[in-house]
Amino acid sequence: MGQNSSINRYSRRISDSFRGGRNSTFPNNDEKRIITINSGPQPAKFISNFISTSKYSILTFLPKFLFEQFRKYSNIFFLCIVIFQQIPGVSPTGRYTTAVPLTFILCCAAIKEIIEDVKRHIQDDAVNRRKVLIYRQGAWMFTAWQEVKVGDIVKVIDKEYFPADLVLISSGEPNSICYIQTSNLDGETNLKVRQGLPQTSHIKSSLQLKDLQGTVECELPNRNLYEFAGTLKVNSATYPIPLGADQILLRGSQLKNTTWIYGVVIYSGHDTKLMMNSSAIPLKRTNVEQVTNKQTLFLLLLLIILCVISTIAGEIWTYKNKEKHWYLGLNLDENGQTWQHIGYTFLTFFILFNNLIPISLQITVDLVKFIQAYFINWDKDMYDPDTDTPANARTSNLNEELGQVKYIFSDKTGTLTKNEMVFKQCSIAGIMYGSGNLSEFNSYELLKNLEEHDTRNEIREFLTLLATCHTVVPENKMHTDLPTDASYQASSPDEYALVTVMKEMGVVFFSRTPTSVTINFRGEKEEYQILNVLEFSSDRKRMSVIVQTPRNEIKLYCKGADSVIMERLGSQDNNVQLTSEHLESFANDGLRTLCLGYRILTTEEYNEWLVKYREASTAINNRNELVAEIADKIEQNLILLGATGIEDKLQDEVPQNLTMLHRAGIKIWVLTGDKKETAVNIGYSCKLLSDQMLNLTLDEATRDDTQRQLRQHCQQFGDSLRKENLASLVIEGQTLKYALHASCRQDFLDLAMSCKTVICCRVSPKQKAEVVELVKKSTDAITLAIGDGANDVGMIQLSS
Numbered sequence: 053m054g055q056n057s058s059i060n061r062y063s064r065r066i067s068d069s070f071r072g073g074r075n076s077t078f079p080n081n082d083e084k085r086i087i088t089i090n091s092g093p094q095p096a097k098f099i100s101n102f103i104s105t106s107k108y109s110i111l112t113f114l115p116k117f118l119f120e121q122f123r124k125y126s127n128i129f130f131l132c133i134v135i136f137q138q139i140p141g142v143s144p145t146g147r148y149t150t151a152v153p154l155t156f157i158l159c160c161a162a163i164k165e166i167i168e169d170v171k172r173h174i175q176d177d178a179v180n181r182r183k184v185l186i187y188r189q190g191a192w193m194f195t196a197w198q199e200v201k202v203g204d205i206v207k208v209i210d211k212e213y214f215p216a217d218l219v220l221i222s223s224g225e226p227n228s229i230c231y232i233q234t235s236n237l238d239g240e241t242n243l244k245v246r247q248g249l250p251q252t253s254h255i256k257s258s259l260q261l262k263d264l265q266g267t268v269e270c271e272l273p274n275r276n277l278y279e280f281a282g283t284l285k286v287n288s289a290t291y292p293i294p295l296g297a298d299q300i301l302l303r304g305s306q307l308k309n310t311t312w313i314y315g316v317v318i319y320s321g322h323d324t325k326l327m328m329n330s331s332a333i334p335l336k337r338t339n340v341e342q343v344t345n346k347q348t349l350f351l352l353l354l355l356i357i358l359c360v361i362s363t364i365a366g367e368i369w370t371y372k373n374k375e376k377h378w379y380l381g382l383n384l385d386e387n388g389q390t391w392q393h394i395g396y397t398f399l400t401f402f403i404l405f406n407n408l409i410p411i412s413l414q415i416t417v418d419l420v421k422f423i424q425a426y427f428i429n430w431d432k433d434m435y436d437p438d439t440d441t442p443a444n445a446r447t448s449n450l451n452e453e454l455g456q457v458k459y460i461f462s463d464k465t466g467t468l469t470k471n472e473m474v475f476k477q478c479s480i481a482g483i484m485y486g487s488g489n490l491s492e493f494n495s496y497e498l499l500k501n502l503e504e505h506d507t508r509n510e511i512r513e514f515l516t517l518l519a520t521c522h523t524v525v526p527e528n529k530m531h532t533d534l535p536t537d538a539s540y541q542a543s544s545p546d547e548y549a550l551v552t553v554m555k556e557m558g559v560v561f562f563s564r565t566p567t568s569v570t571i572n573f574r575g576e577k578e579e580y581q582i583l584n585v586l587e588f589s590s591d592r593k594r595m596s597v598i599v600q601t602p603r604n605e606i607k608l609y610c611k612g613a614d615s616v617i618m619e620r621l622g623s624q625d626n627n628v629q630l631t632s633e634h635l636e637s638f639a640n641d642g643l644r645t646l647c648l649g650y651r652i653l654t655t656e657e658y659n660e661w662l663v664k665y666r667e668a669s670t671a672i673n674n675r676n677e678l679v680a681e682i683a684d685k686i687e688q689n690l691i692l693l694g695a696t697g698i699e700d701k702l703q704d705e706v707p708q709n710l711t712m713l714h715r716a717g718i719k720i721w722v723l724t725g726d727k728k729e730t731a732v733n734i735g736y737s738c739k740l741l742s743d744q745m746l747n748l749t750l751d752e753a754t755r756d757d758t759q760r761q762l763r764q765h766c767q768q769f770g771d772s773l774r775k776e777n778l779a780s781l782v783i784e785g786q787t788l789k790y791a792l793h794a795s796c797r798q799d800f801l802d803l804a805m806s807c808k809t810v811i812c813c814r815v816s817p818k819q820k821a822e823v824v825e826l827v828k829k830s831t832d833a834i835t836l837a838i839g840d841g842a843n844d845v846g847m848i849q850l851s852s
Contacts, residue, residue, distance in 0.1 A: 083271070083272065084269050084270065084271060084272065085268075085269070085270050085271070085272055085273075085318070086267055086268075086269050087202055087203050087267060087268040087269075087270070087316070087317075087318055088203055088266075088267050089203065089205070089264060089265060089266050089267065089268065089286075089316055090205075090261075090262065090264055090265045091265055091267075094201075094202060094203050098201070098202040098320060098323070099320060099321045099322060099323055100198065100201075100320065100321050101180075101197055101198050101199070101200040101201070101215065101216055101317075101320040101321045102180055102198040102321055103176065103179065103180065103198075103321055103322060103327060104176050105172060105175070105176055105330070106169050106172040106173050106176055107165075107168075107169050107172065108165070108169050113166075113169075117161075117162055117165060121158060121161060124341065124344070124345065124348075124414060125345045125348040125349055125352070126344070126345075126348045126409055126411075126413060126414050127154070127157075127158075127414065129348065129352060129406075129409055130150055130153075130154045130406070130409075130411055131154065133150045133402075133403060133406045134150050134151045134154060136399050136402065136403055137149070137150060137151070137403060139396075139399065141396065142396050142399045142400055142403070143400070143403050144400055144403060144404050145403060145404075150406070150411065153411050153412075154411065156415075157411070157412075157414060157415040160415055160418070160419070161414075161415070161418060164418065164422055164448070168446070168447055168448075171446070179197065180196060180197055180198040181196050181197070181198070182196065182197045182213075182215065183195070183196060183197075184196075184197060184200060184206055184207075184208065184212070184215045185206065185207040185208075185209075186200060186204045186205065186206050186207075187204070187205040187206070187207070187258070187261055187314075188204060188205075190262055192207070192258065197215040197216075200215050200216055200317055200320060201317065201320065202216075202317050202318065202319070202320050203316065203317060204316070204317045205221070205261060205264075205314060205315070205316055205317075206218065206314070206315055206316075206317060207312055207313070207314055208301075208307050208312065208313050208315065209307070209311070209312050210307055210308070210309065210310055210311055210312070211306065211307065211308065212306070212307055213303075213304070213305065213306050213307075214232075214301045214302065214303050214304070214305050214306075214307070214315070215303065215317075216303050216317045216318075216319060216320045216321075216324055217300065217301070217302050217303055217317070217318050217319035217320075217323075217324045217325060218300070218301040218313075218315030218316060218317055218318065219268055219270075219282070219284070219295060219299055219300065219301075219315060219316045219318055220246055220247075220248045220249075220299045220300070220301055220313060220314075220315050221248060221249075221252045221255055221264070221313075221314040221315055221316060222248050222252055222253050222254070222255045222256065222313070222314050223248055223310055223311075223312065223313040223314070224256075224310060224311035224312045224313070225310055225311070227247070227248075227253065227565075228247060228248025228249070228250075228252070228253035229245060229246070229247055229248075229310075229525060230245075230246050230248075230301075230307060230310040230313050231243045231244070231245060231246075231307070231308045231309045231310050231525075231541050232244050232246055232301060232305045232306060232307055232308060233305065233306045233308050234302070234304070234305045235306075235466065235840070236304040236305070236306075236326070237277055237302060237304050237305060237325075237326060237817075243308055243309065243541050243542065243543065244543040245523070245525055245541065245543055246298055246299065246300070246301060247298045247299065248299065248313075249284065249293055249295075249299060251284075251286065251293055252264070252284075252286070255314060261314065264286065265286070265287050266284060266285045266286035266287055267284075267285045268282060268283070268284055268285075268295070268316060268318060269282055269283050269285070269292075270282030270283075270295065270318055273319050273323040273324075273325075273328060274325070274328065275325055275328040275329045275816065275817070275818050276325070276816070277302065277325055277329070277816060277817070278297060278816075279297055280295065280296060280297045280299075280300045281295075281296070282294075282295040282318075283295060301313070301315055302324065302325050302326060303319075303324040303325070303326045303327070304324075304326040309527065309541060329816065329817035329818055329845075329846060330817075330845050330846060330849075338449065338450055338452060338453055338852075339452075339453060339456055339834055339852075340417070340452045340453075344413070344414075344417075348409060351408055351409045352409065354408065355402065355405055355406070355408050355409070356402075358401070358405055358408075359398055359401040359402045359405060360398070362401040362405075363394060363397045363398045363401060366397050366401075367394060367397070370393075418448075421448040421449065421451045421452070422448045424448065424451045425445035425447075425448035425451060426445075428443050428445045428451070429442060429443055429444060429445055430442075431443055450852075453834050453836075453852065454836070456834040457718060457834050457835070457836040458717070458718060458719065458831070458833035458834055458835070459718070459719050459721060459827055459831075459833055459834075459835045459836070460713065460718055460719070460720050460721065460835075460836045460837075460838065461721045461722075461723055461820070461823070461824050461827075461835065461836070461837045461838070461847055461851065462720065462721070462722055462723070462837075462838045462839070463722075463723060463724060463838065463839035463840060463844050464722055464723075464724035464726060464731060464734055466840045467703070467838055467839060467840050468702060468703060468706055468722070468734060468738055469700050469701060469702050469703060469706075469734055470700075470701045470702070470703060471545055471700070472545070472700070472701045473545040473546055473548065473549035473644075473698050473699070473700055473701075474491075474492075474493075474549060474698065474699045474701065475493050475549045475550060475552070475553035475696065475697075475698055476488055476490070476493060476641075476643055476697050476698065476699050477493070477634075477638060477641075477643065477696070477697035478493075478498075478514075478694060478695065478696045478697065479630070479631050479634035479635070479694045479695045479696075480498070480507065480510055480511050480514045480693060480694035481507035481510040481511070481627055481693070481694060482507075482626070482627040482630035482631060483501070483507060483630075484634050484637075485497055485498045486697075488638075488641040488643065488697070488699075493553055493556075495553075495556065495557045498511065498557070499557060499558075502515075510693055510694070512573075513650055513693055514648060514693045514694055515554060515557065515559045515573070516559070516571070516573070516578075516609075517609040517611065517648050517650060517693060518550050518551070518554050518559075518611075518648070518696075519551065519554050519559050519560075519561045519569075519571045519573075520561070520569050520571065520580050520597060520599060520609060521595065521596070521597045521609040521610070521611055522542070522544075522547040522550065522551060522561075522595075523542070523543060523544070523547065524540050524541070524542040524547050524548065524551050524561065524564075525540070525541045525542070525564060526538045526539070526540055526541075526561060526562050526563060526564060527539045527540065527541060538555070538560060538561070538562040540552065540561075545700075546644065546646070546698055549698050550696065550698075558572075558573075558574040558575070559571060559572070559573050559574065560572040567581060567582055568580060568581050568582055569582055569599070578601075578602050579602060580599040580600065580601060580602070581599060581600040582597060582598075582599060583598040583599060583600055583606070583658075584597070584598040584662075584665065585597050585598075586598075586679075586683040586687070588612070589680070591680065592612070592616070592680060592683070593612050593613040593615070593616045594610055594611065594612025594613065594616050594617065594687070595610070595611060595612060596608055596609065596610040596611075596683065596686075596687055597609050598653070598658070598686075605652060606652070606653040606654070606655065606658050607650055607651070607652055607653065608650060608651050608653060608686060608687065608690075609648075609650050610648070610649050610650065610687055610690060611646050611647065611648045611649075612646065612647060613645075613646070613647070614632075614635050614645060614646075614647040614695065617647035617648070617649050617690065617692070618632070618647065618692075620649070620687055620688050620689075620690050621649065621689075621690050621691070621692050622689045622690065622691060625691065625692050627692055627694075628692060631647070631692060631694060631695055634695060635647070635695050638695065638697035639733075639736070641697070641699075643697035643698060643699055643733070644697070644698045644699070644700060644733045645695055645696065645697055645698075645733075646695060646696045646698075647692070647694075647695050648692075648693040648694055648695065648696070649690030649691055649692050649693055650690060650691055650693060651688075651689055651690050651691060653686070661682070661685065661686050664682050664685075665679070665682050665683075668681070668682045700733065700734060700737065702734075702737055702738065706738055707737070707738050707739040710738050710739060710740060711739055714808070719776075719808065719809070719810075720740055720808075720809055720810075721804075721809075721810045721811075721812070721823070721827075722734075722735065722740065722809075722810070722811045722812070723812045723815050723819075723820045723823060723847065724811070724812070724813060724814075724815065725785075725814060725815060725816070726813060726814070728749075728751070728782060728784055728813040728814070731782070731811050731813045732782055732811065735780070735782075735809065735811055740780070740809045740811070741780050741809060741811075744778065745778050745779055745780050745808070745809075746777070746778065746779040746780070747779070747780050747782070748765055748779060748780065748781045748782070748803075748807070749781075749782045749783075750762070750781065750782070750783040750784065750787045750791070751783075751784045751787055752787045752790065753786070753787075754790070755790040755793060755795070755796065758787050758790035758791055758796055759790070759795060759796045759799065762791065762796055762799035762800055762803055763799055765803050766799055766802050766803050766806075769803075769806050772806060773802055773803075773805075773806050774802055774805045774806055775806060776806075776808060777806050777807065777808065778808060779806060779807045779808060780807055780808060780809040780810070780811070781803060781804055781807045781809070781810045781811070782810075782811045782813065783810070783811070783812050783813070784813050784814055785812070785813060785814030785815045785816065785819060786814070788812055788815060788819055788823070789819070792819070792822055792823070792826065797826065801826060801827070801830050804827075805831070817844070817845070817846050817847070818846060820837075820844065820846060820847040821846030821847045821849070821850050823847070824837055824847040824850045824851050825850045828850065828851065828852055834852060835851040835852055836851055837850075837851035
């Protein structure tokens, strides 16, 4: 939530920059990047926008390939045989009897590696050669992505991907809004809203772009996808303009439902956040390969023993027969060549017995895996007819690992779920509407009660709250005045489901400006002035808006988790018990729940609060904490309106498949960028979580608290620690950062190993990779990572 509320924050941010806010200046040049706009060469040299995800290059292929091949002990052994065979008078066979087969084996392996890596190069080349329109030296030109430089102004058209990390200047939509899809970054398929600065939103033409001159000062490249700090200094502005995450368009994101945008490149190539969250392609060694290496060492030891025995026996025979068979030249003592003869004899036996280790073993295994990859691609049971997508084994090195997996690390959005929200049930004033067994919400009874029931006032407030308390942006593609022609873009699929079902019931949200929201309440047009937006956060677990109604009343509408809304209710609320029972029913059906409440504010009460809120919102230090504290003071004494139940549709047969995997002894870890409530609800829907399990939650704000909580939970398991228990662990991304610290890592691992299911929420791509690496190195188990976005690449590469 909270994307569009950035519109209302700009005036406060500008005031903050006047007072020297933290984004307006940086301590020194070592901690910031300075980029000039339309001012000639950049003050510093930045890396190019060329990217490579391939395993080899022309220069590195031979050394990296040979290193990978000669990690296999069998290949080292046969290389030694080849060398020994070149010594004159030693080999009982030809000089090339092993060299030719070994060369053939290496050539076959090289061809396989080249074929697979050429595919990666082709994909990289296709990306690097994509065309984009850039404004350089006063003219527009089409150029390849790899030629884009830091400081360039680019124009991106609808449905195109961003070639680098950009700062949004303006767009073809009102108020410089644009919509992006970030599924390649965080796996979320819903659209997100980005907002250009008011100071640059007027730029719509080349002439206006030519007049744009200034500098962007921003933080150094980092892998944090959700935060950004910088300032824009333009010649037409007196003071620096703060830049935040609302103005950043990241590489890997796609422009959607927006005609065009202008953006300034700030990070390019491997400095982009997408690439910084991608790990280098590792040289993976399969479990079978490790076993083969150990067996090769055992056979080598056996071979050496046989050679030693044979050499000793040969020397004994020579000693006894050197006089009798003098014509064989066995009498070498006189020439002082005894030890040389013993060494030659040992090497002769070593070459003679080298077939104890079959030279065809490795190439046979590689060939079988290579062909097996094509069988996977041809498997009709792995074909998805809905998307016309067959299985695609991009590498054949790890096929045999699939049957030995002990841990599965799965993304949530788009992997376990379809990310399609459906409004199923609601509770208003203690009355439940809808049924979890129906595919759609039946609004007949609700609309009937809206006309004539005793609770009609509560129903009206309930519907008004859902139509106004959100961050959805309406669109009117038909360009008509009919409210029913409105379509919606939302950064949250939950909010999209709520405003959509309101529209179906005749309460249509159809217009938004920075200061107002207009709805059509069953034929009556109503405009609500947005006085303040108190944004959603994982700490607050709620969102509120303060509006002025058409009747000039000031109301606070609040929606959020039931745990935070219930504790903010007035002392006398007769519907709490019934609503709590309904919430429990929704949760048992696996629905995502929200509680809704409101309160009426007097003008004096609001004005008194507003003074404190303005002070907090312009504070230089600890602004978020101060704003949250002030918001909490007004979000009290709420009147409970009811609750909603929303279903997040799972992929087909997910619960059944996960149950079978559990029965097979495989542990499931869900690593998602979504908030905790979302992940937990999906956990229940997937049957990964249940009320019969010991459900543990880690949501600590400091490392000391995290360490204390981890040790407390570990002591709770006692002798069952690191053994599989009927327990689950849910941990937040911020807490996970502390849990992965050296002082907490072992306790976290012990606790996680004791649980049947682990769910990590609000995690970054790098944290996903770190979790997989921790489990892989600590348990020596085979791990499998599954994901559908670029944010999952790191953990997929580190799994084994």
